[in-house]
Amino acid sequence: MTIPADPAPKLQDYAHPEKLVTTDWLADNLGADGLVVVESDEDVLLYDVGHIAGAVKVDWHLDLNDPVTRDYVGGEEFAELMSAKGISRDDTIVVYGDKSNWWAAYALWVFELFGHEDVRLLDGGRAKWQAEGREMTREKPQRERTDYPVVERQDAPIRAYKDDVLGFLGGQLVDVRSPQEYTGERTHMPDYPQEGTLRGGHIPTAKSVPWARAANDDETFKSRKELEAIYVDELSFDSSEPVIAYCRIGERSSHTWFVLTYLLGFDNVRNYDGSWTEWGNTVRVPVAQGEEPGEAPVGLTAGEGR
Amino acid sequence: MSAVPAALQEIADDFTELSGDNRLQLLLEFSDDLPELPERYADHPELLEPVPECQSPIFLITEVEGTGRDAEARLFFSAPPEAPTTRGFAGILAEGLNGLSVGEILDVPNDVTERMGLAEVVSALRLRGMAGMLARIKRQLREKAEIGPEEA
Numbered sequence: 022m023t024i025p026a027d028p029a030p031k032l033q034d035y036a037h038p039e040k041l042v043t044t045d046w047l048a049d050n051l052g053a054d055g056l057v058v059v060e061s062d063e064d065v066l067l068y069d070v071g072h073i074a075g076a077v078k079v080d081w082h083l084d085l086n087d088p089v090t091r092d093y094v095g096g097e098e099f100a101e102l103m104s105a106k107g108i109s110r111d112d113t114i115v116v117y118g119d120k121s122n123w124w125a126a127y128a129l130w131v132f133e134l135f136g137h138e139d140v141r142l143l144d145g146g147r148a149k150w151q152a153e154g155r156e157m158t159r160e161k162p163q164r165e166r167t168d169y170p171v172v173e174r175q176d177a178p179i180r181a182y183k184d185d186v187l188g189f190l191g192g193q194l195v196d197v198r199s200p201q202e203y204t205g206e207r208t209h210m211p212d213y214p215q216e217g218t219l220r221g222g223h224i225p226t227a228k229s230v231p232w233a234r235a236a237n238d239d240e241t242f243k244s245r246k247e248l249e250a251i252y253v254d255e256l257s258f259d260s261s262e263p264v265i266a267y268c269r270i271g272e273r274s275s276h277t278w279f280v281l282t283y284l285l286g287f288d289n290v291r292n293y294d295g296s297w298t299e300w301g302n303t304v305r306v307p308v309a310q311g312e313e314p315g316e317a318p319v320g321l322t323a324g325e326g327r
Numbered sequence: 328m329s330a331v332p333a334a335l336q337e338i339a340d341d342f343t344e345l346s347g348d349n350r351l352q353l354l355l356e357f358s359d360d361l362p363e364l365p366e367r368y369a370d371h372p373e374l375l376e377p378v379p380e381c382q383s384p385i386f387l388i389t390e391v392e393g394t395g396r397d398a399e400a401r402l403f404f405s406a407p408p409e410a411p412t413t414r415g416f417a418g419i420l421a422e423g424l425n426g427l428s429v430g431e432i433l434d435v436p437n438d439v440t441e442r443m444g445l446a447e448v449v450s451a452l453r454l455r456g457m458a459g460m461l462a463r464i465k466r467q468l469r470e471k472a473e474i475g476p477e478e479a
Contacts, residue, residue, distance in 0.1 A: 064383060065449050066411035069355045082450040119409065 023055040023139060024113040032144070034245040036286025040279075041144045041242070042115055044153055051075060057112045057164075060147070061128035062119040071157035073117070073150060077106045077164065081124050081272065085131045091295075093174065099135050100171045107164025110137070110172075117143035117150065121233065121240040127275040130292055134174045142279065145241040152239065179278070181265045181291035183299055186224060187306065190317035193264040195256070196223045197232035197277045198297065202269070205310035208301065218301035222310040224267065226317050228256050232273040235280045248285055260287045267293035267300075329436045335423030342443040350448045357418030358411040364403055375405060376467065378459050383410030385417060385456070389464055391471040396430030398472045402464060412449055416457035419443075420464065429472040433465055 026032075026039035027046035035041065042050075050056055051074060058076040060068045068078040079085065084102050087094055094102065108114065114132065118125035122142055132140045143150070151157065176182075186194070201207040205221035223229070234251055235243055242248070252258050264281055266274040271294025281287040300306055309315025331339065342350050368374055368388060375386035385406040392399040402425050404417035424432050440457040468474075 064410055064412050065453065066351065066355055066358060066415060067409065069351060070358070070408070070411045080450075082452060083448075 023111055024050065024053060031244075035242075035284045036245075037283040040141050040283040042141050043144055044150050044155065047073070047115060047117075047143055047150075048155060055109075055112050057106070057108050057114050058143075059106075059108075059114055059116045059125075059128065060118055061116055061124045062147070063124050064119065067119055067147075069159065071159055074156060074158050074160070075162045076117075077108075077162060079106065079116075079128050081127055081131075085128065093131055093134060096135070096171045096173050099174070100169045103137075103169035104167050107162075107167055108169060109167045110170055111139075113139045113141065115141050115143055117146045119147050121148070121236040121276065122146040123232075123272050123276050126279045127272040130179065130275040130278060133179060134176060135172050136175060145239055148240045178289075179282075179291055181267075181293040183293075183295050183303065183306075185291070186265055186267070186293050186300070189263075189265055190224070190307070191226045193256075193258050193262055194224060194227040195252075195258075195264065195266045195274075195277065196227040196229050197266055197268045197274045198223075198229075199231055200229065200312075202297065203227075203229040204312055205308075208297070218269075218298055220301045220308050222301070222308040223297075223315075224300055225307045225309040225315040227267070227309075228314055229312075230256065230277070232268065232276045235277065242280065242284060245284060248280060252281060252285060258287075260285060263289040263291070265291050265293050267296040269297045270294065271296050329434050330431075331435060331439055331442075332423065332427055332431050334427075335419075335435065335439065338419055338423050339439070339443045342445065345444075347448050350444060354415040354419075354445070354449070355411065357422070358415035360422075361404060361406070361414045361418040362421060364405050368403055368405070372405065375403070376463060378456065378463055383407070383413040383456075385410065385413045385460065387417070387460060387463060387467075389467040389471060391429060391468060394473045396428060396433070396472070396474065398429045400427060400429050400432055400468055400472075401425060404460075412453060413456060416440075416460060420457070420460060424464070429468045429474065432468055433474070435461065435465075437461065 027042040029043045032038040032041050058073055059079050060072050060076045061079050065080050116125040116129050125142055129140045196203050203223045208218040208221050237243055264287055266277045268274040271292055274292050278290050278292040281290045307318050375388045378385045387404045390401040402421055406414045440454055446454055
């Protein structure tokens with residue numbers, strides 16, 4: 022690792038404390054050699070309104086999604102993006118963003134599809150930095166272009182496709198959307214536009230834990246103990262067994278993926294980014310409605326092949 | 328008949344003439360310059376209509392002086408500073424349409440929002456919010472100016 026981890030006591034309880042930094046640590050380390058700060062938000066202009074000095078912007082939709090196929094960019098495009106942003110393969114990246122780091126966690130997850138080794142999140146994200154009255158600027162950094170290598174994306178360890186999920190019913194499947202989306206009452210979060218998903222509900226056997234339960238009001242992550250109470254005690258999830266998390270397009274579930282993988286140390290967590298916008302539009306896949314997880318249809322449970 | 332009003336066309340031309348990064352800067356200027364709500368609405372946010380097509384919270388209300396297509400239209404918007412893209416869209420519509428007649432605004436082509444070169448800098452997905460605002464403005468104006476569907 023290029024830059025030493027943040028030694029803040031709060032972080033040390035987590036399974037992988039090196040994956041988080043506090044606002045204090047970031048303020049002290051801004052400008053350090055080998056450290057690049059990346060802002061990633063839902064609102065594409067928010068960075069331009071003011072960002073942490075020296076931070077570069079990565080937009081989930083314009084930079085990380087393939088513009089034609091519903092997929093992430095490939096190795097060539099990713100190398101070009103990172104080079105243009107002035108990021109080297111061995112740099113330490115700290116990502117932060119709005120909405121309790123949803124989009125930051127999503128960007129971090131995509132960076133990890135390409136095996137960028139040292140990517141961390143700023144605990145509390147943009148909101149905490151701002152709430153603490155820390156400096157923000159509109160000045161864009163002039164980072165020198167780098168020569169980031171072309172790396173093949175490795176989806177299998179942390180990304181699940183629809184067919185993987187079909188063979189996983191009855192497994193540790195978690196739906197992180199709002200309760201209304203889970204029951205089928207809505208196809209998008211409350212206050213967001215209803216998008217073109219043809220069926221409402223959830224993937225049978227998925228348990229409901231809205232992603233935001235893992236975040237405090239100040240947008241930092243809850244303590245390890247509080248997180249264990251949710252995912253281990255309440256859900257009875259076993260950290261040595263595989264988990265798949267999903268939401269609507271995979272952004273909120275990146276937050277939960279981060280929590281389970283790095284804060285609680287689950288061995289095998291995948292994010293199903295096709296999520297409800299794929300599942301709810303797919304012909305003949307099973308759907309459950311209402312508050313209960315529901316049953317997997319015969320022949321479609323985890324471990325029965327496929 | 329559909330036509331883009333001169334003020335809105337001018338804004339569209341400004342955007343399309345700029346390179347990508349500068350387009351975003353211009354959108355930021357519209358966001359920064361979005362007029363504050365007048366007191367009569369600032370104190371009564373419940374009078375404004377939400378626009379759920381936008382990812383971020385935005386509210387709008389129209390006023391019409393008189394009835395029919397020649398009545399003058401006024402537009403008011405409210406969106407928080409954490410939603411600068413949405414504020415930028417509102418700023419464009421405020422500057423491009425405010426003070427025009429109801430008929431002129433109803434004649435604005437619904438796809439005008441796609442003709443400003445914004446899709447490549449904010450993504451087509453986010454642009455849907457701006458189309459949603461325009462649709463709601465038109466509906467309010469039609470109601471308030473008492474214009475039936477056949478005249479619109």
